[in-house]
Amino acid sequence: MPRPWRPFAAAKCCTVEDHVILGNLSRCRPSRSQFSKKKVAELASFRRLSSSDLSGASSARFNEELAHSFGAGLHAFQLSELRKITHDFSSNYLLGEGGFGTVHKGYVDDRMRPGLKAQAVAVKLLDMEGRQGHREWLTEVIFLGQFRHPHLVKLIGYCCEDEERLLVYEFMPRGSLENHLFKRISATLSWGTRLKIAIGAAKGLAFLHGSEKPVIYRDFKTSNILLDSDFTAKLSDFGLAKMGPEGEDTHVTTRVMGTHGYAAPEYVMTGHLTTKSDVYSYGVVLLELLTGRRAMDKNRSKSEEKLVNWAKPYLTSSRKLRCIIDPKFGGQYSIKGARQVASLALQCISPNPNDRPRMSAAVQILEGLRHLKDMAVNSGAWPATPIAGRNAISAKTKMNNLANARRRSISTKLA
Structure with missing residues (x-):
């Protein structure tokens, strides 16, 4: 039997395809070797975490793994820094919203991080109760952390602090x-x-x-x-x-x-x-x-x-x-x-x-x-005047002709 269409799932536990994995961060967190380029094919094993699985200490270790894997390629931002550059995720800086959460515009200066140039950025704030979760966030970090191409959006950095998950991209001024x-x-x-x-x-x-x-x-x-x-x-x-x-x-x-x-x-x-x-x-x-x-x-x-x-x-x-x-x-x-x-x-x-x-x-x-x-x-394969416009002109002409005919009829009767 064909499978019915299923929209994005918002599971409360860690899921990998048809298997349910329970446990804390140390069980769900991939090992250092899994972050290497040679092991990128094992991305399918990354699990989604519920908020209760995460603690400050676990998040710190998690950041260490990412920093070891990507080095200077990605910047690990603090939540306080991202709050500051987006004016506490103000609605005035809102760029868009979707199943993942909200995206806000921010601006980083060259004093924030060594090697980070001053630029406008887009900050994606993950809604852990939304349609996408930690697994999708991590997948994005892994892929865009490795790949650089003129036609892929550049990932500048990320934030993994307590249960918060954020991504920082180059700002795309013309939107979608x-x-x-x-x-x-x-x-x-x-x-x-x-x-x-x-x-x-x-x-x-x-x-x-x-x-x-x-x-x-x-x-x-x-x-x-x-x-x-x-x-x-x-x-x-x-x-x-x-x-x-x-x-x-x-x-x-x-x-x-x-x-x-x-x-x-x-x-x-x-x-x-x-x-x-x-x-x-x-x-x-x-x-x-x-x-x-x-x-x-x-x-x-x-x-x-x-x-x-x-x-x-x-x-x-x-x-x-x-x-x-x-x-x-x-x-x-x-x-x-x-x-x-x-x-x-x-x-x-x-x-x-x-x-x-x-x-x-x-x-x-x-x-x-x-x-x-x-x-x-x-x-000549396209009318010089749009069809709607031509119809409007035709209708106006008909009305003028009708009005002129009525005036002539009235003049004849008076005569």
């Missing part, structure tokens, strides 16, 4: 891709900018998939793609990341976790996770960039609720594709580029994982579209 695509307050992203974002996000995934031991991101979506001042895309939130299969294994079997509309169908049905699961999610994001529609939108009719199901019939024909292109482009998009992106998206969302391309191949395809200048509005 989700906000730019779907919030009315944001200016429309141009075709060139969307293509740049798609390439950057693809490079981030390609890096993870191509590492010595492949990493499966598992929660690729627009809200986890952050943008810097130049709209360079960087992947964030690695709490659900998993190491990929090793040796002769073809997949990793795990609990189904993620976001409706983005998760690959075979993963939802079986719990079998591969790098091709990320490729499917990437294809969904490509469709969001093309259409300006959300992966799941319950405000739409049943037939249009799920973006993949609605868009799929339009992706094989240039004439049909024009019907689903985001109208906010106003015709300022490449016809050939849109056709290629649609074709790539269709491959990515294939029901058969083996038919989906590697992310490295997706990067090559998208890189080749940057030079295209065949804008739809210049080729």
Whole structure:
């Protein structure tokens, strides 16, 4: 029987897949060797802790393990320091909120830590009663503590003090891709900018998939793609990341976790996770960039609720594709580029994982579209005047004609 969809769990005890582990920090805490790069594949063994499992002394030992593993690569902040730079996590400095808790803006100066430059930062404050817990926090520290890449958000440091769990990242001034695509307050992203974002996000995934031991991101979506001042895309939130299969294994079997509309169908049905699961999610994001529609939108009719199901019939024909292109482009998009992106998206969302391309191949395809200048509005493939505007002009003209006819009729009768 297929497994039903299960949202993020908020277990009160330490859980690893289907096993329940009880005990104190010394039992749940990974050993020093498990933090080494050679042992990163054992991340799946990290357990979630309940608040009662932690004490000040245990947290101190825990910090020692992290400091030994990452050295100067990450900074261990004190809670008092993070309170200070965020004005006690003031709502005036709130950047966002999610299942993990809240994110606040702060500013560190170069006197706070040796080797730490003055900069704006984003401080994620974990809500231990929320949908993500210590295990997700630790997973993120491990992955981003090791990996450095232009298209991954940089983790600057962390705080593990008593039961508090915090992460400190570089500040991304343009926020998430989700906000730019779907919030009315944001200016429309141009075709060139969307293509740049798609390439950057693809490079981030390609890096993870191509590492010595492949990493499966598992929660690729627009809200986890952050943008810097130049709209360079960087992947964030690695709490659900998993190491990929090793040796002769073809997949990793795990609990189904993620976001409706983005998760690959075979993963939802079986719990079998591969790098091709990320490729499917990437294809969904490509469709969001093309259409300006959300992966799941319950405000739409049943037939249009799920973006993949609605868009799929339009992706094989240039004439049909024009019907689903985001109208906010106003015709300022490449016809050939849109056709290629649609074709790539269709491959990515294939029901058969083996038919989906590697992310490295997706990067090559998208890189080749940057030079295209065949804008739809210049080729006559898009009306110079928006349809809504033309209809409004037509209606106004009809009203004027009717009024003139009435005046002529009245004049004739008077005469």
